[in-house]
Amino acid sequence: MTGFDFNYLIQVLPVILRALPVTLSIACLAMMFGLIIGLIVTFLRRSRYHLITRFFDLYVSFFRGTPLMVQLFIFFFGLPQLIPIFSTITSYPAAVVVLSINASAYISEVMKSSINAIDKGQFEAALSIGMSNAQTMERIILPQAFKVALLPLGNTFISLIQGTAITFMIGLKDIMGVAKVSSAASYRFFEAFLAVGLIYWMITLFFTKVLSLLSDKLSKGGII
């Protein structure tokens, strides 16, 4: 029974694929919430109050500076011991929350540099025709910044998809969890991990393609 078993690889693929909705939905939800939180954090880091900017700089620094696994452990196992109500949160929302917060830190960095990349003249021009700060942001700066940010945000999303691979630790049956359980039952690690690796790769290729189509479309509208 040693050696590579191609048949097992084919057999295990559909079994793993059944868990794909879990992996994808967590990644997509986390990306969505991550974008919202990330944007808010970006604005707060541009605040004129030092205390607020300091705090959110620290937030970004912590969530970029610690492994996702540590954050997941702290949130899912650590917090309920301090605050009992947290123990009612099940593993799915917990994974979404932790991945969203983690992604928001990276997204905030991307957005910050993208906003900085927009020419100062754009701010000045918008303000000079009487737009408020918020209007300038919404109508002039953000649309341009998003175009700059598109590809790096795509990278964040891809890391997020792969980040879901550790969620079996808190009992979530994502594609990695199913691959682990299947390989333990069959003793065929090489095949099961190769299968799950191929699936991650295909997902990544798919979203890379979608992203490049999107960025082509956006660049036809000018600016980049």
Next chain:
Amino acid sequence: MKKLGFGILSVALLVALFMLGTSISGQDESDNSIVVGMSGGYKPYTFTDEAGELVGFEVDTWNEIGRRIGRDVEFKTADFSGLFGLLDSGKIHTISNQITVNEKRLDKYIFSDPYVYYGAQLVVRNDNMDITNLESLKGKTVGVSLGSNYEEMIKAFDTNEEINVVTYESYQGSLQDVSLGRIDAVLNDKLAGLTAIQESGLDLKLGGEPVELLFNAFPFVMDQDPDLIESVNQAINDMYEDGTFEAISLKWFPVNITEK
């Protein structure tokens, strides 16, 4: 900007509802069912069969205990490294994954009566003739499973730190490394070793006689309702008396592992 603000607010509300929903359903579950955590990756104790169903000795044992104590059993699978975290944070009632009773664990958990008695066993590569007991491990490298009892067992014996211990997250991974020659031996329980040798087809054998006699039980957190633990103990004792344990054991193993 107003639109954006409204969007954020509605999403925040949705999230709040989402969390609230889960907390209510969480309370419902804890009332009439018992949630049992296991790795789902420890054949033949807990694993998924070809149909994708969770099966094994632990599953049968708990289905029977659940029937006897009149509660629905819900199985929760998670990586072994997360199981005690799930127990501590109240997300599962107990762990059924061949958890061995030892002093450190007794400080933190209340254990049910034991349900499995076994010997710790070394597994080595077929061509290894030297390793037969803990003494012969000196100067060698031995693999143990993360969170298992074996590392402490070796440490207690190896006071001069002459044995190199490597911790693995998966038992199967450590066996793979023995067959590849990366480590010299694996210390785990005898039956899991025997089953793995037979089924994996890896070039392995048992190294010597069992090292030490141990027993396994179900851990509960200290503030667990004592009535629940009492009813589980009652079920375990009944299952010993009417031969149910022997039957479950023989279904999965060539011998009765529940025997003292």
